[in-house]
Amino acid sequence: MWNIVKSQNYQTIRDNFIIIVFIVFTALMLLMLFVDGAIEMTGAEYFNGAMGENAIIIVTMNVFVITRIIAQDYNDKTINYEMLNGHSRKEVYWARVITSLIWGVLNCMFVMLLPLLLATILNGWGNSADVTEAWLRIGLSVFPLLRLSCISILLSTIMKNSFKGLIISFVVTDGTMLICTLLEELLNISLTFQFGFSNIMSLLMVTNAKEQIVDGESVMVGDTSLSIGMILGTILISLIIGGIYLMIGYLSMRKADRE
16 A cells, blocks of 8 residues: 555656646735735734635645545546556555545645745734644644545545546535535524534634733734634544545445445
8 A cells, every 4th residue: 555655645746737736826825915915914913814714725725636636546547557456445545545635734734824934934923812822723723624635535536537526526615615604694603613614714713802902012812712622623523524534435435346
């Protein structure tokens, strides 16, 4: 299996599609620095005001990366050749799961953090948010991102085609975003880890801010504190739901093998 992982890493590094996706979404996030006026914000102000709003860009990028790595080799029959060379479907599947999760999460986290780091380098962190709590939220956002990655893995495995997997993953992802928005607006409720999208938004979008006096100045300070329930819910539910998606994908591949 690890030979397949190495092969997938080699292929991904040289995949023009992945390279273009990375460049486009990096440029888009940097552009948002100017659109949001974030280029003049401190790191804490960017985290409070723009981080969550730009998270939708990261979720979209994740769909591109995951579906490409998982399903592209169905298109050119590479997976068939691997199995003819003695690799089991288990090895073929889990090797691509490992590769896609690593590349998906690393690419998305880099692109997401780049504007925050630039704002901090240019203007300092500031006093608008607790730095430790903010980075805890960022670290926890990896878990719902993994959960969202797993649903794209499942859909791409079922579709056995990178283009079809991309389209259906977009439909499901955008549908989830719409459902979250409607539920919050119509029912006046606040969703947290019920959905992968709501989970990542609840971590990266700070909605509660109070005016406080810090170092003799009046500053709007965001409430970045997290309850133990939110922390555990984010980790456990993301891992459980993500694991279920991956197992369904594996069982779907085994069923296809029997057929």
